[in-house]
Each structure stands twice: as structure tokens, then as C-alpha cells.
Amino acid sequence: MKKIIIMGAGGHGQVVADALIQMDGATPVAFVDENRKLHGKKVMGIPLPGGNSAISTIEHDGIVLALGNNELRKRIFTELSDAGHSFFTVIHPSAIIAPNVIVGDGCMILAGAVINTGTVINDNTIVNTNCTVEHHNVIGPHVHIAPGATLGGEVTVEEEAMIGIGATVLPRITIHNRAVLGGGATAINDIPAGITAAGVPARVKDR
Ligand SMILES: CC(C)(COP(=O)(O)OP(=O)(O)OC[C@H]1O[C@@H](n2cnc3c(N)ncnc32)[C@H](O)[C@@H]1OP(=O)(O)O)[C@@H](O)C(=O)NCCC(=O)NCCS
The missing domain is CATH 3.40.50.20 (Rossmann fold)
Structure with a gap:
């Protein structure tokens, strides 16, 4: 043990x-x-x-x-x-992870998460409760995908980015380094590095 x-x-x-x-x-x-x-x-x-x-x-x-x-x-x-x-790496037994998914060191894959075929999750990343990470995503290190977020196919989430609770990322979108996508937001375009975007569709917020 x-x-x-x-x-x-x-x-x-x-x-x-x-x-x-x-x-x-x-x-x-x-x-x-x-x-x-x-x-x-x-x-x-x-x-x-x-x-x-x-x-x-x-x-x-x-x-x-x-x-x-x-x-x-x-x-x-x-x-x-x-x-x-x-x-x-902690993986809750109720998570569903396709056999060819690669998960790095120190990750947290929590209850009810679904990670589909061809996806790579890099080190020290949180895939929180009930997230869906669809096929062929590339999720960087030190990322947090908050509870209930949904990422479509071929999404890229770069290092240290944060996907807020219940947010949606449309297929083939990139969330760049340290960007924050607000809770409930829908990203229909790439989110630039270090930027916070929120709303449906997600728009850049003045900080
Ligand atoms: C988007 C976010 C990062 C903004 O945080 P912030 O910069 O501190 O923003 P504020 O709370 O000061 O709000 C600023 C404005 O944005 C609005 N806003 C904040 N969050 C929003 C969201 N998720 N969607 C839409 N509008 C939002 C506020 O209503 C406010 O509007 P106003 O200027 O018209 O009054 C934050 O609200 C958020 O959604 N964080 C995600 C939290 C999360 O999912 N945590 C997971 C824990 S497991």
C-alpha cells in the first residue's frame, strides 16, 4: 500500500x-x-x-x-x-479514463470525471468533479479544470490556465498560458495568455 x-x-x-x-x-x-x-x-x-x-x-x-x-x-x-x-496521481474510482489517455505525475482526477481517447493530461493538473475532457485534448501542467467544466474535442489548455466551474470550451479552441475562463463561460474563440474571459460567449474582462 x-x-x-x-x-x-x-x-x-x-x-x-x-x-x-x-x-x-x-x-x-x-x-x-x-x-x-x-x-x-x-x-x-x-x-x-x-x-x-x-x-x-x-x-x-x-x-x-x-x-x-x-x-x-x-x-x-x-x-x-x-x-x-x-x-x-490520485484518480477517483468513478472517473472514466480511456485506456490510451496519458496522465502525468501529481494529478487529481476526481469523482465522475470523463477523459476520452487520445487526451494527454500533464503533471500537477486538477481535473475536478464531473468534468468532461473530450477526445484528443492536450492539457498542460499546473492547470485547474473546475467542477462540471466541459471541453470539446481537440482542445488545448496551456500551462497554469484555469477553466472555471461549469464552463464550456468548444472543440479545437486553445486556452493559453495562465488564462482564466470564468465560471459558466463558453469559450468560442481562443483565450490569449494571462487574460480573464467570462460570459456566454466568453469575452475579455477589464481587470
Ligand atoms: C471570472 C472571474 C475570474 C472574475 O473574477 P474577478 O476578476 O474577481 O471579478 P469580479 O467578481 O470583481 O466581477 C467583475 C465583474 O465580472 C462579472 N463576473 C464575474 N464572474 C463572472 C462570470 N463567471 N461570468 C460572467 N460575469 C462574471 C461580475 O458580475 C462583475 O460585473 P460588473 O463589473 O458588471 O459588476 C470569477 O468570477 C470566476 O468566474 N472565477 C471562477 C471560479 C471557479 O470556477 N472556481 C472553481 C473552484 S473549484
């Missing part, structure tokens, strides 16, 4: 813990979280001995970064990778 540390004990971390508990062959051995009020306590019955520095004191086989913020998740992933740590 692989022993996995979950970084982040907030709502998302607890959803990831639930998925991990339901997986075969792996178990959450501890949370780590920078919130000092939680140190020495248990969350969902799982020990939380301390902050991120506690990782070195816990026997483990892999880490998953249950942090919704893409920039923070990327930074910590890079730091821990450089220090030689290994990451574990």
Missing part, C-alpha cells in the same frame, strides 16, 4: 483525500498544511503533523499537492521536484 502525503487540508484537500481513500493500493498517511491551528490535529481522521517542512519527517511514497491556486501549486511542485520528491 503506497503511503501518500496530501499537501493542503482545505475543502479541495479533503475531496482529494476522499478520492485517495477510495483508491486501491494507496492511502493518505498525512496532511501537511501551513495553517498552524491544524498542526498536531487530525482532519478526516488523517494526522496533520505540521506544515510543508514536516514532509521530511513522514514516511511516504509520494505527495499530491491539493492546492487550487495554479501559481502556488506550480511553484511548490517545481521546488519539491528539484529536491528529488516523487508525486502521486
Whole structure:
């Protein structure tokens, strides 16, 4: 049984813990979280001995970064990778993933997600509850696809982009680096790098 540390004990971390508990062959051995009020306590019955520095004191086989913020998740992933740590991909047993789909390290594929044939999901990416990622998508590293989002065929989502809750991306659209597509939005055109777009159809927002 692989022993996995979950970084982040907030709502998302607890959803990831639930998925991990339901997986075969792996178990959450501890949370780590920078919130000092939680140190020495248990969350969902799982020990939380301390902050991120506690990782070195816990026997483990892999880490998953249950942090919704893409920039923070990327930074910590890079730091821990450089220090030689290994990451574990959590896949809820109810997710439906085509056999030829490639899923990178440290990903979180949550309950009810569907990922269809020919898709690639890069490292440290969240495919949240009940998402549909259609065929031949290329999803970059450190991406967050929020609950209920739907991506049509041959969509590209670049590094650190965020697809909001319930958003729709039409086939063959590209969501570029660090772009944000708002909750409920429908992307009918490519979304440029670093831009926030929202609404139906999605339009660039003044920030
Ligand atoms: C689009 C988004 C990023 C904008 O955030 P923001 O820059 O803080 O925007 P604000 O909340 O200040 O709203 C600014 C304006 O945009 C509108 N707006 C905000 N989100 C919107 C959305 N999803 N769709 C349409 N309009 C939206 C607001 O009504 C407001 O309009 P106004 O200027 O006419 O009053 C954010 O609202 C959003 O949708 N985030 C996705 C959250 C999500 O899915 N999280 C997943 C958690 S698992």
C-alpha cells in the first residue's frame, strides 16, 4: 500500500483525500498544511503533523499537492521536484479514463470525471468533479479544470490556465498560458495568455 502525503487540508484537500481513500493500493498517511491551528490535529481522521517542512519527517511514497491556486501549486511542485520528491496521481474510482489517455505525475482526477481517447493530461493538473475532457485534448501542467467544466474535442489548455466551474470550451479552441475562463463561460474563440474571459460567449474582462 503506497503511503501518500496530501499537501493542503482545505475543502479541495479533503475531496482529494476522499478520492485517495477510495483508491486501491494507496492511502493518505498525512496532511501537511501551513495553517498552524491544524498542526498536531487530525482532519478526516488523517494526522496533520505540521506544515510543508514536516514532509521530511513522514514516511511516504509520494505527495499530491491539493492546492487550487495554479501559481502556488506550480511553484511548490517545481521546488519539491528539484529536491528529488516523487508525486502521486490520485484518480477517483468513478472517473472514466480511456485506456490510451496519458496522465502525468501529481494529478487529481476526481469523482465522475470523463477523459476520452487520445487526451494527454500533464503533471500537477486538477481535473475536478464531473468534468468532461473530450477526445484528443492536450492539457498542460499546473492547470485547474473546475467542477462540471466541459471541453470539446481537440482542445488545448496551456500551462497554469484555469477553466472555471461549469464552463464550456468548444472543440479545437486553445486556452493559453495562465488564462482564466470564468465560471459558466463558453469559450468560442481562443483565450490569449494571462487574460480573464467570462460570459456566454466568453469575452475579455477589464481587470
Ligand atoms: C471570472 C472571474 C475570474 C472574475 O473574477 P474577478 O476578476 O474577481 O471579478 P469580479 O467578481 O470583481 O466581477 C467583475 C465583474 O465580472 C462579472 N463576473 C464575474 N464572474 C463572472 C462570470 N463567471 N461570468 C460572467 N460575469 C462574471 C461580475 O458580475 C462583475 O460585473 P460588473 O463589473 O458588471 O459588476 C470569477 O468570477 C470566476 O468566474 N472565477 C471562477 C471560479 C471557479 O470556477 N472556481 C472553481 C473552484 S473549484
